[in-house]
Amino acid sequence: MSAELATADGHLPDAGHDAGHGDHGHVSAENNFLGLPNIKLAMWAFLGSECMFFGSLIGTYFFYHGKSLAGPLPNQVFSIAITSISTFLLLMSSMTMALAVDATRLKRLSSARTYILATAALGATFVGFQVYEFSQFVEEGLKLSTSLFGSTFFVMTGFHGAHVTVGVIWLTMLSIMISNGKLNKERSPITVESAGLYWHFVDIVWIVIFTFVYLLEFIK
Amino acid sequence: MASVADFAQAQAPVYHQERPAKSGLVDWLTTVDHKKIGILYGSAGLFWLLIGGLEALLFRLQLAKPDQDLFIGNQYNGLVTMHATTMVFLAVMPMIAGFSNYFVPLMIGARDVAFPRLNAFSWYTFLFGSLVINASIVFAHFPAGGWTGYAPLSTRAYGNDGMDFWWAGLVLLAISSMVAGVNFVVTILNMRAPGMTLMRVPVLAWMMLVIQFLLAFSFPPVAVGLIFLAFDRTFGAVFYESAMGGDPHLWQHLFWLFGHPEVYVLILPSMGIVSEVLPVFARRPLFGQHAVIFSGVFIGFVGFGVWGHHMFTAGMGPIADAVFAATTAVIAIPTGVKIFNWLGTLWGGKLTFPVPMLFAISFIPMFTIGGLSGVMHANAPLDLQQHDSYFVVAHFHYVLVGGALQGLFSGIYFYFPKITGKMLSEGLGKAHFWLFLLGMNITFWPMHDLGNRGMPRRIFTYPADAGWNFDNMLGTVGVFFMAAGTLLMVYNIFTSMKNGKTAGRDPWDANTLEWMTESPPPAHNFDFTPVVFSERPLFDHKHSEDLAIPVPHEAEQIHMPSYSWKPLVVASGALLVILGLLLLNLAPMLWLISVAGALTVVVGIYQWVTEPV
Numbered sequence: 001m002s003a004e005l006a007t008a009d010g011h012l013p014d015a016g017h018d019a020g021h022g023d024h025g026h027v028s029a030e031n032n033f034l035g036l037p038n039i040k041l042a043m044w045a046f047l048g049s050e051c052m053f054f055g056s057l058i059g060t061y062f063f064y065h066g067k068s069l070a071g072p073l074p075n076q077v078f079s080i081a082i083t084s085i086s087t088f089l090l091l092m093s094s095m096t097m098a099l100a101v102d103a104t105r106l107k108r109l110s111s112a113r114t115y116i117l118a119t120a121a122l123g124a125t126f127v128g129f130q131v132y133e134f135s136q137f138v139e140e141g142l143k144l145s146t147s148l149f150g151s152t153f154f155v156m157t158g159f160h161g162a163h164v165t166v167g168v169i170w171l172t173m174l175s176i177m178i179s180n181g182k183l184n185k186e187r188s189p190i191t192v193e194s195a196g197l198y199w200h201f202v203d204i205v206w207i208v209i210f211t212f213v214y215l216l217e218f219i220k
Numbered sequence: 221m222a223s224v225a226d227f228a229q230a231q232a233p234v235y236h237q238e239r240p241a242k243s244g245l246v247d248w249l250t251t252v253d254h255k256k257i258g259i260l261y262g263s264a265g266l267f268w269l270l271i272g273g274l275e276a277l278l279f280r281l282q283l284a285k286p287d288q289d290l291f292i293g294n295q296y297n298g299l300v301t302m303h304a305t306t307m308v309f310l311a312v313m314p315m316i317a318g319f320s321n322y323f324v325p326l327m328i329g330a331r332d333v334a335f336p337r338l339n340a341f342s343w344y345t346f347l348f349g350s351l352v353i354n355a356s357i358v359f360a361h362f363p364a365g366g367w368t369g370y371a372p373l374s375t376r377a378y379g380n381d382g383m384d385f386w387w388a389g390l391v392l393l394a395i396s397s398m399v400a401g402v403n404f405v406v407t408i409l410n411m412r413a414p415g416m417t418l419m420r421v422p423v424l425a426w427m428m429l430v431i432q433f434l435l436a437f438s439f440p441p442v443a444v445g446l447i448f449l450a451f452d453r454t455f456g457a458v459f460y461e462s463a464m465g466g467d468p469h470l471w472q473h474l475f476w477l478f479g480h481p482e483v484y485v486l487i488l489p490s491m492g493i494v495s496e497v498l499p500v501f502a503r504r505p506l507f508g509q510h511a512v513i514f515s516g517v518f519i520g521f522v523g524f525g526v527w528g529h530h531m532f533t534a535g536m537g538p539i540a541d542a543v544f545a546a547t548t549a550v551i552a553i554p555t556g557v558k559i560f561n562w563l564g565t566l567w568g569g570k571l572t573f574p575v576p577m578l579f580a581i582s583f584i585p586m587f588t589i590g591g592l593s594g595v596m597h598a599n600a601p602l603d604l605q606q607h608d609s610y611f612v613v614a615h616f617h618y619v620l621v622g623g624a625l626q627g628l629f630s631g632i633y634f635y636f637p638k639i640t641g642k643m644l645s646e647g648l649g650k651a652h653f654w655l656f657l658l659g660m661n662i663t664f665w666p667m668h669d670l671g672n673r674g675m676p677r678r679i680f681t682y683p684a685d686a687g688w689n690f691d692n693m694l695g696t697v698g699v700f701f702m703a704a705g706t707l708l709m710v711y712n713i714f715t716s717m718k719n720g721k722t723a724g725r726d727p728w729d730a731n732t733l734e735w736m737t738e739s740p741p742p743a744h745n746f747d748f749t750p751v752v753f754s755e756r757p758l759f760d761h762k763h764s765e766d767l768a769i770p771v772p773h774e775a776e777q778i779h780m781p782s783y784s785w786k787p788l789v790v791a792s793g794a795l796l797v798i799l800g801l802l803l804l805n806l807a808p809m810l811w812l813i814s815v816a817g818a819l820t821v822v823v824g825i826y827q828w829v830t831e832p833v
Contacts, residue, residue: 032410032411033409033410033411033412033416034409034410036410038334038335038406038410038411041334041405041406041409041410042334042335042402042403042405042406045401045402045405045406045436046402046436048436048437049398049401049402049436049437049439049440050440052437052438052440052441053440053441053443053444055440055441056440056441056444056445056474056477057444060444060448060459060470060474063467063470064465064466064467064470067465067467068464068465069464069465070464144451144455144456144457144458145455145456145457145458146458147458147464147465148458148459148464148465148466150457150458151448151451151457151458151459152459154457155447155448155451155457155459159447169822173825173826173829176826177829177830182829182830
């Protein structure tokens with residue numbers, strides 16, 4: 001969806017062109033009032049919406065924090081060592097994502113594709129870690145139905161993992177589109193940057209979750 | 221003085237599409253034209269309005285006299301739940317979406333919305349959501365947990381099987397609204413014609429901008445609440461299980477954090493319509509246009525900070541109650557600003573009273589009555605008395621029927637000529653207006669009294685000696701007036717589409733860009749990109765020599781997006797994902813339906829982004 005670039009007249013908006021103060025003799029065929037491509041504006045609005053989504057999930061986690069009537073409790077199951085590794089990998093994926101965006105700006109599509117695939121691989125590894133973590137927790141007796149902690153933790157981090165998965169699929173699609181020529185040099189910077197905005201956002205959400213849900217658990 | 225017809229150019233540019241549109245049914249299934257999608261939304265809204273009205277009529281028959289047993293227990297609860305769910309999500313919201321789709325691009329001088337195919341996707345997810353909710357009556361029972369779906373009343377332990385369809389449908393509607401919200405925010409901010417600064421955007425488009433923000437930012441909390449509900453009902457999570465420490469406040473907060481902005485989603489567009497209609501028939505510019513716009517924006521912002529006033533009796537504590545009481549009372553200020561601006565617009569105007577004006581004028585006092593009882597509810601101690609009584613029912617029906625619905629009716633009579641090129645019958649319209657105004661006051665005014673006499677909401681019958689008999693009988697009689705009026709409007713629409721007077725471009729001598737183009741507008745909306753010099757661009761063009769002839773587009777072709785099946789494919793995938801989760805209760809293997817749906821979504825999106833537009 002997000003790669004839908006065409007304005008109603010099918011052209012990519014010409015960034016920087018300020019139609020609002022256009023002289024009266026010239027009428028621009030392009031509607032691009034803010035001088036910002038539609039897709040970028042849409043991504044920011046969508047991410048605002050996503051803030052409310054994750055805000056509600058994380059808010060619920062803390063609303064119920066410490067109110068579980070049955071164990072195990074967070075500090076009994078969390079393994080900071082393992083989650084630190086997966087967090088590090090996800091943070092590194094933001095770097096490769098930024099390098100991918102940079103490569104598209106330099107019109108180096110094949111190196112952009114390499115960085116995109118690296119980002120997707122790091123994201124997929126993160127999801128793999130999460131699957132492992134979940135299965136460990138279930139082994140230690142924490143299920144969705146065990147307690148409020150189980151319900152809130154699995155749904156919150158599960159939806160974050162689902163977002164990473166969506167990002168991995170998105171990035172894979174982009175790399176396929178670069179390979180078969182569906183994504184050309186003109187369109188690639190904005191298309192990849194949009195995916196990048198999403199990716200960094202999902203990464204930032206994880207920083208919030210890792211800090212407040214995991215690390216704060218161990219402050220005495 | 222130039223007439224509007226001067227704008228029809230001799231060498232109008234031709235629009236072209238990569239793949240030309242097919243005719244007939246396929247065209248309506250695959251269209252990405254904002255006008256056709258607007259008509260689809262509006263027609264669906266009208267259809268569900270009739271269904272929701274029928275549901276109300278049925279339970280009013282049950283309440284007409286004491287101790288009746290027409291619809292009792294969960295039958296009654298189901299009717300009430302579906303009446304509210306239908307009216308809010310399936311009638312008023314799609315009618316608003318219809319106006320938003322059809323007129324926002326025209327009003328801001330754009331050729332379409334920012335993402336035409338995404339717009340079609342929103343339409344299909346809405347359609348599927350509405351069908352899923354109503355499928356409950358075929359495959360199970362009507363959801364009976366109330367339109368607010370308070371958990372734990374809606375969980376497996378207390379809610380009936382219809383609540384599964386309820387959450388599933390609402391999740392689809394939430395997706396539809398969030399996507400549409402993003403799409404229209406971008407459209408209104410970025411697709412305006414040259415010269416149309418934000419302060420020159422018509423008030424209706426402004427109010428649509430505000431509600432699109434509200435949709436995009438308020439639906440996620442309720443989506444999360446619904447996801448929790450789905451996990452509780454389907455996967456045995458314990459979010460709302462009090463035995464496991466679950467707190468009934470959780471759902472209420474998540475729901476009303478959405479639910480109150482939603483109230484403004486329902487009313488602000490009608491305020492926008494009234495702000496468009498009054499100046500045209502008072503022959504004056506809108507009094508204090510900027511104040512009207514800013515008060516709408518203010519309502520939108522503060523609307524996120526008042527949800528707790530639905531929960532004064534839930535025991536949030538005195539500090540939270542005080543804060544929510546204060547923020548709620550503050551909302552009265554911008555609302556009052558708008559009311560006085562409308563009065564100021566009428567003052568000294570040369571008033572004429574065709575049907576859209578009648579509805580717009582009666583909007584003001586009817587909405588004000590509902591607004592005033594709303595201010596009373598802001599007072600937390602007073603609200604403790606009124607909560608869950610018929611006084612509240614009277615309040616929100618004055619706001620939603622006298623306000624939102626009358627505004628939308630005004631819009632239907634006002635904009636019908638633009639959509640179809642034909643005028644609606646004035647005589648039938650006036651009959652509709654008077655029947656409806658009379659009916660809503662006969663029904664809802666006595667409910668204030670019923671509330672004061674202590675009749676609680678959501679009871680399916682009452683004893684004969686409670687003193688509620690006369691008011692309840694009135695309430696039922698009035699519904700028939702409203703139903704008759706609304707049916708007259710539907711009849712009017714069908715007959716006028718064929719036999720109505722030809723409207724022409726600008727039948728009301730109006731001020732904004734949508735009246736500049738033909739009725740109905742061509743697929744590309746405008747032959748040239750309009751240039752805007754004030755908040756009344758068409759008025760300028762009609763009354764100023766300098767601006768009479770706009771600069772024509774050079775003989776270049778206008779590229780319009782082609783039809784596409786992909787929005788339908790992706791929306792069907794989303795439907796399958798939800799259906800798989802919904803059916804999981806029948807047989808565990810049915811999760812494979814969800815997997816198939818997810819694959820459909822992925823493949824559909826890939827084809828979507830790679831198909832030529």
